[in-house]
Amino acid sequence: MTTFGLPEALFILRAAGWTLVLTSVAFILGGLIGGVFAIMRLSQVAALRRFAAGYILVIQSIPVLMVLFMSYYGLSAMGVELPPFLAAAASLSIYVSAYLAEIWRGSIQSVPFQQWEASASLALTRGQQYRYIILPQAIRISLPPTVGFLVQLVKNTSIVSVVGFVELSRAGQLVNNATFQPFQIFTLVALIYFAICFPLSRLSRHLEQVMNASRPH
Amino acid sequence: MSLQFESVLAETDIILDGIMLTIGLSASAIVLGLIFAVLLVALRTLAGRWAGIAVDCYVELMRNTPFLVQLFMIFFGLPLVGIRMSGTQAALLAMTLNLAAYATEIIRAGVDSIHKSQLEAGLSLALSKRQVFQYVVLQPAFARVWPALSSQFVLMMLASSICSFISVQELSGAAAIIEQRTFRSFETYIIVTVIYLLLALSLKVFLLWLGQRLFAPVSGLARVDVKAEAA
Numbered sequence: 001m002t003t004f005g006l007p008e009a010l011f012i013l014r015a016a017g018w019t020l021v022l023t024s025v026a027f028i029l030g031g032l033i034g035g036v037f038a039i040m041r042l043s044q045v046a047a048l049r050r051f052a053a054g055y056i057l058v059i060q061s062i063p064v065l066m067v068l069f070m071s072y073y074g075l076s077a078m079g080v081e082l083p084p085f086l087a088a089a090a091s092l093s094i095y096v097s098a099y100l101a102e103i104w105r106g107s108i109q110s111v112p113f114q115q116w117e118a119s120a121s122l123a124l125t126r127g128q129q130y131r132y133i134i135l136p137q138a139i140r141i142s143l144p145p146t147v148g149f150l151v152q153l154v155k156n157t158s159i160v161s162v163v164g165f166v167e168l169s170r171a172g173q174l175v176n177n178a179t180f181q182p183f184q185i186f187t188l189v190a191l192i193y194f195a196i197c198f199p200l201s202r203l204s205r206h207l208e209q210v211m212n213a214s215r216p217h
Numbered sequence: 218m219s220l221q222f223e224s225v226l227a228e229t230d231i232i233l234d235g236i237m238l239t240i241g242l243s244a245s246a247i248v249l250g251l252i253f254a255v256l257l258v259a260l261r262t263l264a265g266r267w268a269g270i271a272v273d274c275y276v277e278l279m280r281n282t283p284f285l286v287q288l289f290m291i292f293f294g295l296p297l298v299g300i301r302m303s304g305t306q307a308a309l310l311a312m313t314l315n316l317a318a319y320a321t322e323i324i325r326a327g328v329d330s331i332h333k334s335q336l337e338a339g340l341s342l343a344l345s346k347r348q349v350f351q352y353v354v355l356q357p358a359f360a361r362v363w364p365a366l367s368s369q370f371v372l373m374m375l376a377s378s379i380c381s382f383i384s385v386q387e388l389s390g391a392a393a394i395i396e397q398r399t400f401r402s403f404e405t406y407i408i409v410t411v412i413y414l415l416l417a418l419s420l421k422v423f424l425l426w427l428g429q430r431l432f433a434p435v436s437g438l439a440r441v442d443v444k445a446e447a448a
Binding site for chain 2: 058061062063064065066069070073074076077151155156158159162169172173176182183186187189190193194197198201
C-alpha cells in the first residue's frame with residue numbers, strides 16, 4: 001500500500017488543471033448557447049419565447065448528473081461514442097446554458113424599458129438596439145451574478161468523474177483508493193477547490209458593490 | 218435506435234423506493250438544515266464577534282467547495298475517527314450541513330435588510346431581546362427571503378442525486394441498479410429524469426403554496442394598517 005506523498009499531491013494538482021480546462025470550455029460553449037437562449041426568451045416571436053422558456057425550466061429542474069447521463073447514454077444509443085472529456089464538456093455546457101440564459105434574461109430585462117423606446121425612435125433595428133444600446137448596459141448588470149454562477153460551475157465539474165474523466169475530485173478518489181488516507185486527501189482536494197472558488201465569490205460580491213447592482217435572484 | 222421501456226418499467230419497486238428515499242432525504246435535510254441555519258444566524262446576530270467570524274468561516278468553506286467532496290469527507294473520513302455511519306446517514310448529514318450554509322447566507326441577507334429602527338421600536342414596546350429576534354427580525358426576514366430559500370431547497374433536492382456516488386439508493390442510485398439489471402441505460406435515465414422533473418416542479422409549487430400560507434398573516438396585517446391609515 002502506498003502512502004499519500006508528493007507524487008500523489010502532484011497528481012491531484014495536475015488534475016486540478018483539468019478542472020479549470022473543463023470549466024473554461026463549458027463556460028464558453030454554454031455561454032454561447034445561453035446567450036442565444038436569453039435573446040430567444042425575449043424574442044417578439046411567441047413560439048421562440050415559449051421554446052426557450054421550456055428549455056430553461058426543464059434543464060433547471062433536473063439534476064446536472066441526469067444531464068450528464070442523458071447526453072452520454074443518449075449519444076451512445078445513437079451510435080456516437082464521445083471521449084469522456086467531450087461528453088463531460090458537452091453536458092456541462094447544456095447545464096451552463098440554461099442558468100446563464102436565465103441570468104442574462106434578467107440582466108437584459110433590468111435595462112430600463114425607455115432605452116428600447118428611445119433607440120426605436122432613432123430608427124435602430126432590433127439588432128442594432130441590442131448591439132449598441134441594450135447589451136452594453138446589460139453586460140455590466142450581468143457581471144456579478146455571472147461570476148457567482150462560475151463558482152457553481154467549478155463545483156459541479158466534480159461530478160463528471162462518473163463518465164470516467166479524471167479531474168480534481170476523481171483524482172482524489174483514485175489516490176484515496178490507493179492510499180486510504182481520506183482526511184488528508186480530501187482536505188487537499190477541498191482546499192484546491194476553495195482556492196479557485198473563494199476569490200471568484202469575493203470578486204462577484206465586489207463587483208456587486210462596485211456596480212451597486214442587485215442580484216436577479 | 219430503438220427504445221424499449223418494458224424491462225425498465227418492470228423494476229417499478231426499485232424506482233418507488235428510490236423516489237421515497239429522495240423525498241425523505243430532501244425533506245429531512247431541509248427541515249434540519251433550516252433549524253441549524255436559524256441557530257447559526259442567531260449566533261451571528263446575538264453572540265459576540267468571534268462567534269460571528271466562526272459562522273462566516275463555516276458558510277464560506279461550505280459554499281466554496283463541492284458537495285461531492287463534502288460527502289466524501291463525511292463518508293470516508295468520519296469512520297477513521299470512530300464515527301461509523303451508513304451511506305444514507307452520511308448523505309443526510311452532508312445535505313444538512315451543506316444546505317445550512319446556504320440557508321444561513323440567505324437568511325442573514327434577510328436579517329440585514331431589517332432596519333435598525335425596527336429593533337428599537339420592538340425594544341421600546343418592552344419586548345424581550347428574544348421576542349424582538351423572533352417576531353421583529355426573523356419572521357419578516359423569512360417572508361422576504363422565502364423565494365431565494367425555495368430555489369435553494371429545489372437545488373438541494375436535485376443535488377441529492379450526487380449521493381448515489383456513495384451507493385445511497387435514492388432515485389439516481391436506483392437508476393444505477395436498474396441499469397445494471399436491464400442494460401437499458403438510456404431508457405432508465407429518460408424515466409428517472411422525467412421523475413426528477415416532476416419532483417422539482419411539484420416541490421416548487423408546494424413551496425410557493427407554503428410561502429403564501431405561512432407569510433400571508435404578515436402581509437395581511439400590513440394591508441389592515443394601510444387601510445386604517447387611509448381611513
